[in-house]
Amino acid sequence: MMRAIIGSAALALAVVPAWAQQSPFADYQRMTRESAPVELFELSGEELWKKPQGPKNVSLEKCDLGQGPGVLRGAYAGLPRYFADVDRVMDLETRLLHCMMTLQGRSREEATKRVFGNADSPSEMEYLSAYVAGQSHGMPLRPGMSHSKEKASFELGQKLYFHRAGAWDFSCASCHGEDDKRIRMSELPVLYKPAVARPLIATWPAYRVSNSQFKTIQWRMNDCYRQMRMPEPVFGSEAMVALVQFLTVTAQGEPYRGPSVKR
Amino acid sequence: MNDQRRGALRIAGALALAALLKPFAALAAWNQAAFASKSSADALKNLGTAGAESSSQILIEAPQIAENGAVVPIEVTSNIPGTTSLAVLVEKNPYPLVAKFEFAEGAVPFVKLNAKMGETSDVRVVATAGGKSYQATKEIKVTIGGCGG
Amino acid sequence: MAGPMKMRATLAGGNTDVRVLMSHPMATEQQTKGKPHFIQNLTVKVNGKTVIEGEISQAVSRNPVFSFRLKGGAKGDKIEVSWLDNKGDTNKTETAVA
Numbered sequence: 001m002m003r004a005i006i007g008s009a010a011l012a013l014a015v016v017p018a019w020a021q022q023s024p025f026a027d028y029q030r031m032t033r034e035s036a037p038v039e040l041f042e043l044s045g046e047e048l049w050k051k052p053q054g055p056k057n058v059s060l061e062k063c064d065l066g067q068g069p070g071v072l073r074g075a076y077a078g079l080p081r082y083f084a085d086v087d088r089v090m091d092l093e094t095r096l097l098h099c100m101m102t103l104q105g106r107s108r109e110e111a112t113k114r115v116f117g118n119a120d121s122p123s124e125m126e127y128l129s130a131y132v133a134g135q136s137h138g139m140p141l142r143p144g145m146s147h148s149k150e151k152a153s154f155e156l157g158q159k160l161y162f163h164r165a166g167a168w169d170f171s172c173a174s175c176h177g178e179d180d181k182r183i184r185m186s187e188l189p190v191l192y193k194p195a196v197a198r199p200l201i202a203t204w205p206a207y208r209v210s211n212s213q214f215k216t217i218q219w220r221m222n223d224c225y226r227q228m229r230m231p232e233p234v235f236g237s238e239a240m241v242a243l244v245q246f247l248t249v250t251a252q253g254e255p256y257r258g259p260s261v262k263r
Numbered sequence: 264m265n266d267q268r269r270g271a272l273r274i275a276g277a278l279a280l281a282a283l284l285k286p287f288a289a290l291a292a293w294n295q296a297a298f299a300s301k302s303s304a305d306a307l308k309n310l311g312t313a314g315a316e317s318s319s320q321i322l323i324e325a326p327q328i329a330e331n332g333a334v335v336p337i338e339v340t341s342n343i344p345g346t347t348s349l350a351v352l353v354e355k356n357p358y359p360l361v362a363k364f365e366f367a368e369g370a371v372p373f374v375k376l377n378a379k380m381g382e383t384s385d386v387r388v389v390a391t392a393g394g395k396s397y398q399a400t401k402e403i404k405v406t407i408g409g410c411g412g
Numbered sequence: 413m414a415g416p417m418k419m420r421a422t423l424a425g426g427n428t429d430v431r432v433l434m435s436h437p438m439a440t441e442q443q444t445k446g447k448p449h450f451i452q453n454l455t456v457k458v459n460g461k462t463v464i465e466g467e468i469s470q471a472v473s474r475n476p477v478f479s480f481r482l483k484g485g486a487k488g489d490k491i492e493v494s495w496l497d498n499k500g501d502t503n504k505t506e507t508a509v510a
Contacts, residue, residue: 025408028326031336035377037433037475040416119474120437175410185330186408209334210409212474227410263330263408291453291496298469334473353471357442362468368483369463370456371427375479379440379471 023187025263036261038130038207041122041214045131048124054104063099065092065132066144076136077256080153080245081144089144089153091244093218094236096128115235116219119212126214129205130259140255141202143248150245153238157246160239161192166230172243174228186263194250201251203260210263217244297360303352303387306360310350312389315396318343321388328404329380335403338375341390346372348391354400355384380405414503421491421509428485428509430456432493433477440470453496456480459489485509 023029052059065075066083080091086098093115100111117123144150164171172191175181181188189196205216215223221240225233233240297309307313324338339349349372352359361378372390385400415435422429439449454466464480482491487509494504 024328025326025330028329028336031324031326031338032334032377035336035375035431035477035479036334037435037477039418040433040435040475043416043418183410184408185406209473210331210407212333223410293452293467298467338479356471358469358471360469361471362466364467365465367461367463369458369461371481371483373479373481374466376468377473377477379473 025186029261029263032209033261036207036209038214038259038261041127041130041207042134042259043131044122045127045129045134048127049131054100054106056103056105058103058105060096060099060103060128063096063103065095072132072135074136074139076133077139077141079143080150080241080248082147082149087149088238089147089149089241089245090236091217091241092129092132093125093216094241096125096132097236100124112235116216116222117213122214125216125218126205129216130214133205133256133259136256138255138257141248141252143245143252145249145252153242153245154249156239157242157244157249158192160243161246166225166228168229170228170230172224172228191247192250197247197251198254201247202254202256203258203262206258206260206262208262214259215262294360294363297363298358300360301358303354303359306352306358307350307389310360310363310389312350312391312396312398315389315398318390318397318399321390321397321399323386323388323399323401325386325401325403327402328406330406330408332380332382332405332407334377335380335405336375336377337386337403339373339388341372341388341392341397343372343390343392343397345392346390348372349374350389351376351378352387352389353378353380353384354387355382356380359387414501417493417503417505419491419493419505419507421485421489421507423485423487423509426484428458428482428489428491430480430482430491430493431477432480432505433475434495434503434505435475436495436497438470438472438474438476449497449499451476451495451497454478455492455494456482457490457492457494458482458485460492 050059050061062069066078066081067075076092080089082089097111100106101108114123115125117126161172175188176191179190189200191197207214221243222233297306300306300309320342322340329335341349348365350363351361353361364374366372383404385402387398387400389396389398417434419432436451437449441448448470450470451468455462456464489509492506496502
């Protein structure tokens with residue numbers, strides 16, 4: 001009887017997928033998380049949030065991120081969501097852009113001229129994302145899923161995740177669709193599985209130690225599309241927001257613990 | 264005098280002052296020879312800590328395997344009584360000496376820092392206590408993970 | 413122009429744990445084709461008295477984060493960390509022990 005139990009336990013361990021086993025990089029990830037310069041981005045983001053800019057010379061402090069004008073606590077955890085004033089679903093960056101245009105009077109062209117920065121010079125979106133996301137630290141991810149457009153956004157994102165296109169006929173699932181796959185030494189997470197998506201979506205935006213860049217989720221998606229040899233996505237487009245919605249809904253309920261650190 | 268000219272002169276004045284201050288600022292001690300050494304042995308010689316004996320009282324906490332060499336967290340503690348300095352070296356780096364710290368009475372001989380490592384290598388830590396040197400090493404494997412995004 | 417700097421100092425187990433974050437490219441010779449730009453000196457002071465002096469190199473990661481530990485300590489102690497780089501730029505930050 002004992003032999004049978006031990007035997008089946010061994011068998012059970014053998015079939016546990018890679019994502020459920022302790023990653024060989026667990027110590028590395030823990031130690032880098034504890035000593036990462038993330039807070040500096042949050043600090044700079046706070047300054048930017050309060051800085052009057054644009055033709056109207058106004059700060060972003062009255063920006064409504066879904067919880068009311070200027071309410072930051074919990075705002076990130078409630079995104080993406082439907083916004084009646086624009087009759088569409090928006091994620092954090094799309095909404096920040098909206099506030100830059102409406103509150104500050106900036107043109108879309110000017111505000112998105114340099115929407116992704118670099119290690120020497122992060123963009124406004126990076127600083128602001130770090131700051132706003134940090135204000136939701138510890139709160140469960142609860143993207144909107146009650147409005148019909150929120151549900152439609154989720155469904156679009158789900159379709160896009162599996163839709164093959166572009167020069168290489170890739171979909172997100174080409175890399176993120178099967179267990180036990182990796183790129184170089186890093187595991188490729190199967191993001192449509194809640195158990196996999198949760199710890200990952202709960203830790204974006206993040207500081208990438210490999211290139212010292214603070215990456216937002218829109219930037220990360222843009223990078224994915226570039227690597228998939230897809231046409232460059234329009235910043236904050238319905239398609240990009242739909243993918244963010246799909247991933248965040250898949251990860252919903254998870255306590256947000258970013259902004260964080262990635263390799 | 265118009266505002267623009269006044270502003271320009273103010274900036275010029277500030278720059279001139281800054282240029283005057285720089286030489287004083289640059290006088291802080293920095294062991295050029297040790298940091299320019301291309302081997303661990305030379306760096307230790309230039310630090311004056313050649314011939315350090317092995318000690319299990321120097322603790323190096325670091326990940327066994329790093330997902331990227333740009334940032335490798337290393338935590339160092341010396342339990343040797345009277346430790347006054349700690350030096351951290353990465354054997355296989357182009358210039359092995361990463362950092363050196365001097366601890367006065369009010370400080371614990373402990374530091375955590377992020378180092379760049381070019382490849383899998385031993386990390387060597389040298390402690391100085393009571394005029395004598397001690398050392399310990401730990402291997403850290405360095406890999407590259409992820410896609411370019 | 414130096415970027416932001418932040419520090420936290422807390423009492424723990426009879427000592428003071430200090431964690432300081434600094435914004436700096438820490439660019440190596442290799443990265444800059446011969447014109448490295450990095451912090452060389454770090455000074456840690458408690459209530460005006462220097463307790464740690466660090467000499468660091470281009471092998472320290474970009475946007476350095478350091479943890480130090482000071483003996484004893486009390487709430488309200490003033491900790492100051494300053495840096496000086498190889499171009500003569502400096503920055504510093506101060507915090508009270510929480």
